Amino acid sequence: MSNFSTLKPKKVLFIATRQIGDVLVTTPLISKARELWPDAEFHFLGYKGKLDMLKGNPEIAQVIETSDRPGFGEYLALFNKLFQRYDLALVTQPSDRAYLYGLVAAFHRVGILGGHPQGMANDKSKQQNAWKKFISMYTVDVDYFSQHVITEKLRLLEVFFRNPSELFSKPITVTPPIGEPLTPIIAGELTQPYVVIHPGPLTAYKRWPLAHWQHLITYLAKRGYQVVLSASPAKQDLQLNHDILSLLDEEVRKQVINTAGKLSIPQAGSLLRGAVLYIGVDTSITHLAAACNTPTITLFGATPPSNFGPWPNGFIGKQPYQLRARSQTVGNITILQGPGECVPCRKAGCLDRADSNSECLDLLEPAQVIEAIETVLVNN
Incomplete structure (x- = not known):
């Protein structure tokens, strides 16, 4: 020191x-x-x-x-x-x-x-x-x-x-940006309790398979929730949301609002504050959801949650998370990790390059996510 x-x-x-x-x-x-x-x-x-x-x-x-x-x-x-x-x-x-x-x-x-x-x-x-x-x-x-x-x-x-330990002796909180009103069109479409889903990470190796998103959205729609799909304006994120929507049945599709590329960061904050739940991968909007105190479920593959898991607001101490656990909940944040002794490897997926898949995420079953959703919804 x-x-x-x-x-x-x-x-x-x-x-x-x-x-x-x-x-x-x-x-x-x-x-x-x-x-x-x-x-x-x-x-x-x-x-x-x-x-x-x-x-x-x-x-x-x-x-x-x-x-x-x-x-x-x-x-x-x-x-x-x-x-x-x-x-x-x-x-x-x-x-x-x-x-x-x-x-x-x-x-x-x-x-x-x-x-x-x-x-x-x-x-x-x-x-x-x-x-x-x-x-x-x-x-x-x-x-x-x-x-x-x-x-x-x-x-x-x-x-x-x-005494440097004083740094971690009080609740530690992430400050989100101030909110901005949603556009009247998007606000008008929100007619019942909704879940925000952000499937698009910056890099492909943090993605969850399309069929898993289809399964999850279908479950939420049948459970009576609207699903709001979020995405950045990046071409690959817009395409990812389009691909997910194309897999949905017509009845399920009516329950889904696609806001891809239509929201500023402060507007995304307003959307998240009104959600009953947020589900996303290892990306910045997941950290924003946590900062907005929205119940958050996040899917982690190669990245150690002990390094970059979304911070549970009000946590006191240096480390909220374990390095490896199939499911761990701290505050209103639940982190789910796929199977495998190699998890988390901190490589760029199984091939260690940005366009790689990650087997641990491929093998993270929708059933595990649904179980976590049920727990969150019961407790909130």
Whole structure:
């Protein structure tokens, strides 16, 4: 443990240059930093189109957007904008670029250090991390299997606590974006209790088979629920929802509303807040559902829930989840994992590439999900 720091920054920059889910999981860090520094001004740097999860966040005074692949001119303008404006930068991603932004922007830095995906440090990662350690007053190592990503972010503040265990002694909550009204057309279609289903992950190896979704939606419709299919505007997600709908009987199809590509992130939050249940795969909208306190069932394959399971709001402690359990429920979050001694492998599916399938998800039966649904609906 580094020496306790008495730094009292007046301006703080949070840096999260990745996906929208990575932005959302920084919100407990922002809240805890506000407890430490009630009078500081907080800014947030991230990628264009990925910062909607912060909409209406009361702690953030300014959001700074950058391209994920900026050209020289944009780099120059950004560096001029950031240069030595901040007392402290919290680098929440281990990328070189995030650290460079932190170096340019602030007099002091704390940051996350990446490592080998299988949890073993190697010489190459040590070399890549050496300069980051050198420019930082404190660093936290990623642990892809046994450390939750929200714990990882919160630990960036350890150096500012005489007793770092205080960080985890109170309820920890993820702050969702403020809601926005649904369009009148979608709002008008919601005529009975509904379940939101988000089947599309960013990568194919996190997908659940189409026939399993068909089985599940048919069950929910016959149970008397409307089913709202959600998806990002990405072409593969729109196609996935289309393929699922094409498998449904006509009577079941009448119970399904397809909102694919039609909702902003704040509108998705409003939809989720009104749902009796959310079911989805390992993706950012699943984290949003959990943040909105919606009863959530999520299907995990290769990803360790102990690293990236949706956080149960109000949980006290560092680790809500076990690494492996066919079913585990904490608060109103249920995580289901498929069978296999290899689960979770943290590879990109069985072939270790983005377009691979994952046998553990293929073998996760709809019956297991239905059992979890019945438990949730009885308890709510």
